[in-house]
Amino acid sequence: MPPAVPGHPGDRSDALIALADQCVQCGLCLPHCPTYRLDRAETESPRGRIALARALADGSLPVDPLTDAHLDRCLGCRRCEAVCPAGVQYGALLERTRQMQRQRRGAALRQRALEWLCARPALLYRLLGGYRALYPLLPKILPRPPARSTLHAAIVPNTDAPTRTAAIFTGCVARRYDAPAHAALARLCAAAGVIATTPSAQTCCGTLHAHAGNAAQGQRLAARNRAAFASGVPVLSSATGCHEAIAHALEGHAPVRDAAQFLLEHAQHLRFRPAGARVALHLPCTQRAVVQSDRALRALLARIPDLELVELPDTGCCGAAGTHMLDQPARAASLRQPLLDAFVASGATVLLSANVGCRLHLLAGGAKMVVHHPLEFLAEHLADSPTP
Numbered sequence: 001m002p003p004a005v006p007g008h009p010g011d012r013s014d015a016l017i018a019l020a021d022q023c024v025q026c027g028l029c030l031p032h033c034p035t036y037r038l039d040r041a042e043t044e045s046p047r048g049r050i051a052l053a054r055a056l057a058d059g060s061l062p063v064d065p066l067t068d069a070h071l072d073r074c075l076g077c078r079r080c081e082a083v084c085p086a087g088v089q090y091g092a093l094l095e096r097t098r099q100m101q102r103q104r105r106g107a108a109l110r111q112r113a114l115e116w117l118c119a120r121p122a123l124l125y126r127l128l129g130g131y132r133a134l135y136p137l138l139p140k141i142l143p144r145p146p147a148r149s150t151l152h153a154a155i156v157p158n159t160d161a162p163t164r165t166a167a168i169f170t171g172c173v174a175r176r177y178d179a180p181a182h183a184a185l186a187r188l189c190a191a192a193g194v195i196a197t198t199p200s201a202q203t204c205c206g207t208l209h210a211h212a213g214n215a216a217q218g219q220r221l222a223a224r225n226r227a228a229f230a231s232g233v234p235v236l237s238s239a240t241g242c243h244e245a246i247a248h249a250l251e252g253h254a255p256v257r258d259a260a261q262f263l264l265e266h267a268q269h270l271r272f273r274p275a276g277a278r279v280a281l282h283l284p285c286t287q288r289a290v291v292q293s294d295r296a297l298r299a300l301l302a303r304i305p306d307l308e309l310v311e312l313p314d315t316g317c318c319g320a321a322g323t324h325m326l327d328q329p330a331r332a333a334s335l336r337q338p339l340l341d342a343f344v345a346s347g348a349t350v351l352l353s354a355n356v357g358c359r360l361h362l363l364a365g366g367a368k369m370v371v372h373h374p375l376e377f378l379a380e381h382l383a384d385s386p387t388p
């Protein structure tokens, strides 16, 4: 977890400099950085960005738009952090850096509007429902609307398994876009003897705000989530991009569990029917580098008989990266293409990915594919689920 940020701006700079000074400049992270692989420039690498952030913090580098652009183009994927032998907390350093930038230059209107909407998930849910209804009349260059859940059969708790309770974290954009995954998670929990609820007072995890330097709003959202999940039952997160923020917010109040890891612990109660399908698995950066639930997910999917699971090669970040796909569309498309090529080469028609942003971005690439959250695929293949 990042160290606490004291209130004084000077303290913030000191904290940033202390984080940057952990870097021994070995360069081992460079080949793992998607933006370095794209540009082959030191300033687009983790080591280069750490040096730039430190120099801005100690005042040895004057502020200029090019330096800001190098820092803005960081995806926040934290692949560098996962391989750093010196234990540099790159995610914490990036958040500090963006706080410093935000304090100096503010935020664009679109970013402020997104942050406002995400802090009001009930309103966002209704707006996205309206967007889905109107989508057939709109130009098709706009992002796909949220899909409806295909899980219609009633959720029947497994009475053979000991009954426990859990709460499902639904987030903001994911509340509508991942509604099928949340329904799937409730079904899988029921099959495993766990009654899962979705507390209505919960809100956005605050990742969008924190990554844009708006730490104060992130802290306000964390407080609302602590009140919403005050019962202390395990909180299940199914969106890998939200996991760390909600875990941090509820630390000491309720245990936050990745849904795949939680379900794997109860997998002895889950029975699946054969899939008879070739399916591609995409592992988002946050699942690989932050939550590290990829092994649990593979183990769960391996329980589905007659499933040919093709794990797509790690081509680097797909470019979605929160609002990066909106802010840097050309770069996001360049980062996406190798993954789309790998999907076509896999011979699969269905793609599973646990990150809603990645799924939207991949669909926008024009490849013919059906994309699902892995939980949807698992729930559809429960032995007692109707054949889709």
Ligand code: SF4
Binding pocket: 022, 023, 024, 025, 026, 027, 028, 029, 030, 046, 047, 050, 080, 083, 084, 085, 086, 087, 088
């Ligand atoms: S691997 Fe770690 S210590 Fe080495 S350059 Fe990258 S951030 Fe710095």
Ligand code: SF4
Binding pocket: 032, 033, 034, 035, 036, 044, 045, 046, 049, 073, 074, 075, 076, 077, 078, 079, 080, 081, 090
């Ligand atoms: S977070 Fe990702 S894009 Fe940013 S410096 Fe690290 S590896 Fe590169």
